[in-house]
Amino acid sequence: MSEIILSGDPPVTVSLRRSARARRLSLRVSRLDGRVTLSLPLRLGEREALGFLREKESWIRDHVAACGPEKRVVPGAVLPFLGRPTEIVTGQGRAARLWPGRLEVPGRPEQAGAKVKAFLRLEAQMRLRLACDRYAAALGVPYGRLSLRDPRSRWGSCTSEGNLMFSWRLVMAPEAVLDYVAAHELAHRLEMNHSERFWAHVARICPDHRAHRAWLRQEGETLHRWQFG
Structure with missing residues (x-):
């Protein structure tokens, strides 16, 4: 190039x-x-x-x-967790601990980014699993493997075999947005397209899906500006 x-x-x-x-x-x-x-x-x-x-x-x-500048995850930074501003502070112990408005991260300051990323991935895995189980039951469909990645071009995907992939950065978005992406991908278990029938399934289990799609279009790229390395 x-x-x-x-x-x-x-x-x-x-x-x-x-x-x-x-x-x-x-x-x-x-x-x-x-x-x-x-x-x-x-x-x-x-x-x-x-x-x-x-x-x-x-x-x-x-x-x-x-275009906004990249943001680094260091002590004192304020990043979104489930859409709420959360300050990164130095803490004690062995694992990161979440409190209202702050995330305590043990260890040296230069380790904060990696430890916050690990915390976010664990939270994303748990919350997306719960959301997928809920929507799978609502639609009456099974699904296969659930994996987390860090793609820039999509927030989730569903294969024809029913395997689901999500961006772990969704845990920084409002919880309703994370839930919408789970609902969207589970609806693909019934329609592997974006037809009217597909959107009817999404609307049945996530009535406010248009607002959550709009949030991702308008604000989603701000989540990718956070650098954890």
């Missing part, structure tokens, strides 16, 4: 992604890290690409400027 740098203050690096499927130029600015990607047809030259970028430079810079 080649790059073009738009000079200016600051300079902006644009990654060029050539695709046999591309029929036109297409710009994308990641809301997560401000990365700019230009997709273009295989035979289009870089001169044409640069001309297009110059035409869109104001739009590019506005969207890059709107």
